Amino acid sequence: MADRWYSEAVVYCLDIDTYADSDGDGVGDIRGLIGRLDYLARLGVTCLWLHPIHPSPNRDDGYDATDFYNIDPRFGTLGDFAELLHQAQNRGIRIIIDLVVNHTSNEHPWFQSARSSPDSPYRDWYVWADHEPSDRHQGMVFPGEQHETWTYDRTAKAWYYHRFYKFQPDLNFTNPAVREEIKKIVSFWLQLGVSGFRMDAVPFIIELTESGNPNSPKDFEFLTELRQHVQWRRGDAVLLAEANVEPDQLPTFFADSGGSGNRLHMLFDFMLNGRLMLALARQDPEPIIEALRDTPALPEGGQWATFLRNHDEIDLSRLTAEQRNQVYEQFGPDENMRIYDRGIRRRLAPMLGNDRRRIELAYALQFSLRGTPVLRYGEEIGMGEDLSLPGREAIRTPMQWSYQPNAGFSTADPEKLVRPVIDKGEFSYEKVNVTAQRSDQKSLLAWFERMIRTLREAPEVGSGSTTHIDVAMPPGVLAHRADGRTGTMVFVHNLGTTDAEVDLSMLEPEADLPIDVLADRNYGEVGKLDRLKVAGYGYRWIRLRRGQGL
Ligand code: GLC
Numbered sequence: 001m002a003d004r005w006y007s008e009a010v011v012y013c014l015d016i017d018t019y020a021d022s023d024g025d026g027v028g029d030i031r032g033l034i035g036r037l038d039y040l041a042r043l044g045v046t047c048l049w050l051h052p053i054h055p056s057p058n059r060d061d062g063y064d065a066t067d068f069y070n071i072d073p074r075f076g077t078l079g080d081f082a083e084l085l086h087q088a089q090n091r092g093i094r095i096i097i098d099l100v101v102n103h104t105s106n107e108h109p110w111f112q113s114a115r116s117s118p119d120s121p122y123r124d125w126y127v128w129a130d131h132e133p134s135d136r137h138q139g140m141v142f143p144g145e146q147h148e149t150w151t152y153d154r155t156a157k158a159w160y161y162h163r164f165y166k167f168q169p170d171l172n173f174t175n176p177a178v179r180e181e182i183k184k185i186v187s188f189w190l191q192l193g194v195s196g197f198r199m200d201a202v203p204f205i206i207e208l209t210e211s212g213n214p215n216s217p218k219d220f221e222f223l224t225e226l227r228q229h230v231q232w233r234r235g236d237a238v239l240l241a242e243a244n245v246e247p248d249q250l251p252t253f254f255a256d257s258g259g260s261g262n263r264l265h266m267l268f269d270f271m272l273n274g275r276l277m278l279a280l281a282r283q284d285p286e287p288i289i290e291a292l293r294d295t296p297a298l299p300e301g302g303q304w305a306t307f308l309r310n311h312d313e314i315d316l317s318r319l320t321a322e323q324r325n326q327v328y329e330q331f332g333p334d335e336n337m338r339i340y341d342r343g344i345r346r347r348l349a350p351m352l353g354n355d356r357r358r359i360e361l362a363y364a365l366q367f368s369l370r371g372t373p374v375l376r377y378g379e380e381i382g383m384g385e386d387l388s389l390p391g392r393e394a395i396r397t398p399m400q401w402s403y404q405p406n407a408g409f410s411t412a413d414p415e416k417l418v419r420p421v422i423d424k425g426e427f428s429y430e431k432v433n434v435t436a437q438r439s440d441q442k443s444l445l446a447w448f449e450r451m452i453r454t455l456r457e458a459p460e461v462g463s464g465s466t467t468h469i470d471v472a473m474p475p476g477v478l479a480h481r482a483d484g485r486t487g488t489m490v491f492v493h494n495l496g497t498t499d500a501e502v503d504l505s506m507l508e509p510e511a512d513l514p515i516d517v518l519a520d521r522n523y524g525e526v527g528k529l530d531r532l533k534v535a536g537y538g539y540r541w542i543r544l545r546r547g548q549g550l
Contacts, residue, residue, distance in 0.1 A: 068101070336387050376395075
């Protein structure tokens, strides 16, 4: 189904610079990634989300571009990128890229020109104030690392606005020339063959920044405009957006009041992410049940993207202080594991004590909940973090491919690596790597391959509707179902440590030879649904019934 391909996709995100280095300079590159496409195809992912690929001084891991029409020379050339698109397509894998147009790097020629003179044609491409704005110290995204949102520029003799770091001046999207440029950037990459974009910082892009007003209004019409533009250029392209806002504001990002999905196709479900963490920490599914109940209905074509980990911190800002503390206690007990007064800078496996049962449970849960699952590189083998690295870099270490030096990531001298590989402790590459797990049918990697393939045989999760099965359950157990054209799946996950027995006999009338298609162990025949066993930290994905005519 080409038109809604994203509903049934499995997305995998990666940084080119830490994935695979083909030329031994210590930095991952496009050729290296091409060499790993067969690995990704075997894993079963259908779409890659590449973190920023443009030239950049890399002061925010590429989220500070100096040229939107090019490839970071460390990664290769536009020619290499076209080859990547071709090779990925050959394997049935689509590619989406980060679109970071809220701001540029301060080294971008547009900003350099803008600051040089009030008469520069680029002056109005950025947001300026002549006098110190009263909200100068408000609205920071990176508290602790960022101290203001307006900075005085001596050359420009004016204050410029930056929602993020001060080396990331915000573009003035109220300027029609900037809007046109954004559309041109989008067209350029679509024409090359990308299947869409992960749009960075959307609530800030559409902000009509007024100096002195930390809650400036937003212009959602731009999203409608952009969607139309994207769809005219490439009918099946998708906009997957980062918009971490209050739930009541979410629907406006998908659609205008007309109700049909005419803005962004997909949003990351930050609300569910926080609740999932809380549920795992408490070993109690209630927060997930609340999330399923409270998420706003989506317009036709709208879709959530679910995730446990991405490239940033785990953002717990939408939990109450008490809930946040519960998560911190379990998953981020040391101060050094926390960041920005709201999050955790760790990978999932160490957070869950490297307990294989809990890791499987967490990912089985994420992948079975409504939406399109997004998986971060290295999670499929249970990589750890390096807390000696600053900030979010802790979870951005090189992919661990093998037992070879530098984890097989690069042949460069270790001191030349873009970031050190993890070479100590239980997450060292000698213990956690692809080569070891590839040949072990019981490995986490083998489990991920099986789980993802099972999910792809259960498209009702992505394109159907998901509901909580609201009957009495033993403590810790969540039961939910997904219904679609292809039939019905039932999922039972036990977040607690105690073995449980679940009564789902009210589903009997709908059942048609139910079978476990994925489970943490062999539970034998499903048989009657009135006494379904599920072990502590166990899970069962049961196909209840098949749909007709597929
Ligand atoms: C988004 C990205 C983050 C980046 C920021 C500024 O939040 O996810 O990594 O630092 O935007 O572009």
